[in-house]
Amino acid sequence: MVASVVAAAAGSVQATAAPATRPPTSPASPTSPASLLAKVVVIGVPGLTWGDVKASPELTALVNQSSVGSISVKTAGPQTCPIDGWLTIGAGTRAWGSDSGQPCGDLPAVSDGKVTGWQTYVDRQAEHHTGAPIGRLGQAGYPMCGFGPGAAVALARTDGSVANWQPQFDQAKLASLECGDAVVDAGALPLREGRAEALQKVAQLVGQVRQADGWVLLAGVSQVTTNDHKQTLVAMQLPPDDGPRWLTSDSTRRPGLIQLTDITATILRGRTAAAVDPAGPEKAGPLDGSEIRSVGDRHTNAAAVIDDRLDANQRFEQPRPVLFAVALTIVGAEVLALLWFLLRRSPLSRRVAVFTLLVQGGFYIAVFLAQATVWWRWPSPAFSLYAVTIGISVVSAVIAQVLLKKSAYFGLALGAYLLLLIDGVLGTPMQLGSLYTDGPVIGGRFYGFGNSTFAALAVGALITAGWAAQKLFDKSRVQAAVAVLVIGGAAIVVDGKPGWGTDFGGILALTPAVLLMAWLTWRGSISLRALVGVGLAGVLAVAGVAFLDYQRPPDQRSHFGTFVARLVDGQVSDVLVRKLQMAVQVFTGPAGWLMLIAVVLCMLATVLPNRVPSQAYREFYTSHPMVRPTLLALSACGLIGMLLNDVGVNLPAIMVGFALPLLVAHLLASHQPATVLPEPHLVQES
Structure with missing residues (x-):
């Protein structure tokens, strides 16, 4: 069972599915995803830590096949619940989604093609003066697919409506020409029992997505509980550009470190609609993040890479x-x-x-x-x-x-x-x-x-x-x-x-x-x-x-x-x-x-x-x-x-x-x- 999951997670670079092309991008370095014509697929896993990677043979097997780093999931509020993380990805700037002092709740459902209670989140940005244009990613003017409740929040338009979205992951839909880029919510990890099985499913999901021949970013997108804001989470990019290296961006300028808003910038970078808002480009404001790229020497020792990331968490936590x-x-x-x-x-x-x-x-x-x-x-x-x-x-x-x-x-x-x-x-x-x-x-x-x-x-x-x-x-x-x-x-x-x-x-x-x-x-x-x-x-x-x-x-x-x-x-x-x-x-x-x-x-x-x-x-x-x-x-x-x-x-x-x-x-x-x-x-x- 483990071997089959690992094989699926590795994916086949020689996938037979025809990749969905994206609009030509601005010139980019060979170590940035903007140089690819393949679709960008973001797999978000709330609470995914480097300790999870070390404990999971399936995820450990992905390390040497990926450019890796840690991702900071700080959002506008004092805590980063899943709703905060997904709203931030949709806005491209830090957003505020959860109630202060309250436990992280379930993500909103999609009813009649709209995210339930969307106006509450719009009002919350005004209340806390975040300036976050939630819905920017959904208004980008480019066909994107979403799978899972978190993806609905990230890809909702400014009025909360959602298109080209499904509640469960559909590999055939992802591989079709209907999907340009895509966002997949892999679901929050259980806090205790069932976590190992959930990690296996995450690795298997990565393998299924790779078969669509996309540029995959596996990332922890939020914490799971309000008191769990202790360490940076996982980021892995598959396939690695020019070999497995360290992920970074101009918003952090630190090898091995990206932030949540970089995901939005990476999806939108190079498009003429990068800052599109229904009220006009001038209303959306600049993105907080920058395009994710890989830098540094190649790594070939998964255990050493994981230990390095765990050491980095100590550096940030203490x-x-x-x-x-x-x-x-x-x-x-x-x-x-x-x-x-x-x-x-x-x-x-x-x-x-x-x-x-x-x-x-x-x-x-x-x-x-x-x-x-x-x-x-x-x-x-x-x-x-x-x-x-x-x-x-x-x-x-x-x-x-x-x-x-x-x-x-x-x-x-x-x-x-x-x-x-x-x-x-x-x-x-x-x-x-x-x-x-x-x-x-x-x-x-x-x-x-x-x-x-x-x-x-x-x-x-x-x-x-x-x-x-x-x-x-x-x-x-x-x-x-x-x-x-x-x-x-x-x-x-x-x-x-x-x-x-x-x-x-x-x-x-x-x-x-x-x-x-x-x-x-x-x-x-x-x-x-x-x-x-x-x-x-x-x-x-x-x-x-x-x-x-x-x-x-x-x-x-x-x-x-x-x-x-x-x-x-x-x-x-x-x-x-x-x-x-x-x-x-x-x-x-x-x-x-x-x-x-x-x-x-x-x-x-x-x-x-x-x-x-x-x-x-x-x-x-x-x-x-x-x-x-x-x-x-x-x-x-x-x-x-x-x-x-x-x-x-x-x-x-x-x-x-x-x-x-x-x-x-x-x-x-x-x-x-x-x-x-x-x-x-x-x-x-x-």
């Missing part, structure tokens, strides 16, 4: 819980050390307090550098990541103290700055799977710098710029200002350049902050007119970058060009509302309000230093000419970032978490009480 554990450890040690210092005021307690503060600064190096250790391949990946992160944080603090003494704060800022510049130029390899990147499971950035990374880069860049300018200040204020522009400008370029940091919101905040700092360095003060000019210069610089990115082909645009495209198409309002909703979500509990109070107090301390109840801080503020411009630039960057980014107060809070411990450590290390010598007559008497 960072979020480990981040909490690391933060709790460092902050806990910091609080204990500061309490000891406040109670004892001894030299030892002071040194310990300074060191723990520097360890927190070292964390902003460790959070990225930890990726170089390949911790996800170590025994007990979660503990390995925890230990590596703590270890690098401590070592960074030790090195900074040994080499720079009281200027250790600068060494940590410089280290984070240089590390992130290098990472950005190399294409951000240290971001994916780091503690500061949500990753594909949560659905955060797949490439470039996220908000947390930008916050670390901004602090590192501004402190480094301030330190360098201080060294040049007495010689020439002009040279000092130029140093600020060069150091800050390098951070802006790396953070914002498409293909490097690709951070639209980041350069919106960092550009005016660097210009403000340079102006204050040069002139010492700033008028309202100059302040407005600095702001306009920053806006124009960012607008120029976005416009140039928009001029590139749609499948090559980054977040900059995509935003401009939505603005031109009149689709940007939903994006802005959704980002605003995300920014205010932090205030649903007391933690958000506490963060806001702390951030505001820190910003006020940079503007009104004389009101700060710390003589050491007040003396430090006036001790060097570059202290004030640096602190004001940090506040300006944090304030603009808070107002313009979808993470809101979280961004300046991360900046405070980096900058404040460095400042306090420097004040403690620099303002040690003078040693009191005994009176000479007491020495003589003794």
Whole structure:
């Protein structure tokens, strides 16, 4: 039985059925499905994991016959139930289908040629401002076949009507000329009993579809339960283009990783009707995904490929819980050390307090550098990541103290700055799977710098710029200002350049902050007119970058060009509302309000230093000419970032978490009480 299923799953490349041709496509690389004339058939299996592939001999047998990868199934809502996944495939952008906080339900039935309750899903997109044009795939103007309830949802038109659809898979129908491309719902996998048998049926279905001589994509399209959002799912492409390789797309730019919306882009790519909507092409908006293609070296060892994918799941799954554990450890040690210092005021307690503060600064190096250790391949990946992160944080603090003494704060800022510049130029390899990147499971950035990374880069860049300018200040204020522009400008370029940091919101905040700092360095003060000019210069610089990115082909645009495209198409309002909703979500509990109070107090301390109840801080503020411009630039960057980014107060809070411990450590290390010598007559008497 197993042998027959495996044989069927492999399929016959020399199928006798005549393939249904599709319209000519735009030029494509030989490793992309657009270069094929055969039909594209998507087989969707909610909940299909790489653990399932390892447990199934039939699916394992397909690995060496496929280009493979993992697929991120993040949709617009907090959970990805089957309805969310299929609606997203139909829209080409992230859609919201399920009820928040409710268990995943059954897919809607098809009654009288329409998906039951379709208007509910249409209303849900408007309610949550997803901007998802559900029904786009069904309106594409090209004959596609659907099999199963999920396929009905994916191929429904904008009014919910379904054509050329059957409730069960029909091999003869698929092989006929009636079907161009096709979508097949293989059904959700049982959670426990019957899962092995269901996997056999999936492998058998792949073999039947292959006999139609199509380009087959087997993919997990959603989770099955609301609490099962833990790992990326399976993606396999048969036949592999030029041998089995790794699947990728321009939307992820990561070998071995695609996302759900790439499926829609792959089906539609190259057609003149790629963005067709019944109300006109301009109403549908751009696709979120990009065409799936294969890259990298060929693989011939199925077991090694499966183990690699399971390791990758560890890389994506562990960072979020480990981040909490690391933060709790460092902050806990910091609080204990500061309490000891406040109670004892001894030299030892002071040194310990300074060191723990520097360890927190070292964390902003460790959070990225930890990726170089390949911790996800170590025994007990979660503990390995925890230990590596703590270890690098401590070592960074030790090195900074040994080499720079009281200027250790600068060494940590410089280290984070240089590390992130290098990472950005190399294409951000240290971001994916780091503690500061949500990753594909949560659905955060797949490439470039996220908000947390930008916050670390901004602090590192501004402190480094301030330190360098201080060294040049007495010689020439002009040279000092130029140093600020060069150091800050390098951070802006790396953070914002498409293909490097690709951070639209980041350069919106960092550009005016660097210009403000340079102006204050040069002139010492700033008028309202100059302040407005600095702001306009920053806006124009960012607008120029976005416009140039928009001029590139749609499948090559980054977040900059995509935003401009939505603005031109009149689709940007939903994006802005959704980002605003995300920014205010932090205030649903007391933690958000506490963060806001702390951030505001820190910003006020940079503007009104004389009101700060710390003589050491007040003396430090006036001790060097570059202290004030640096602190004001940090506040300006944090304030603009808070107002313009979808993470809101979280961004300046991360900046405070980096900058404040460095400042306090420097004040403690620099303002040690003078040693009191005994009176000479007491020495003589003794």
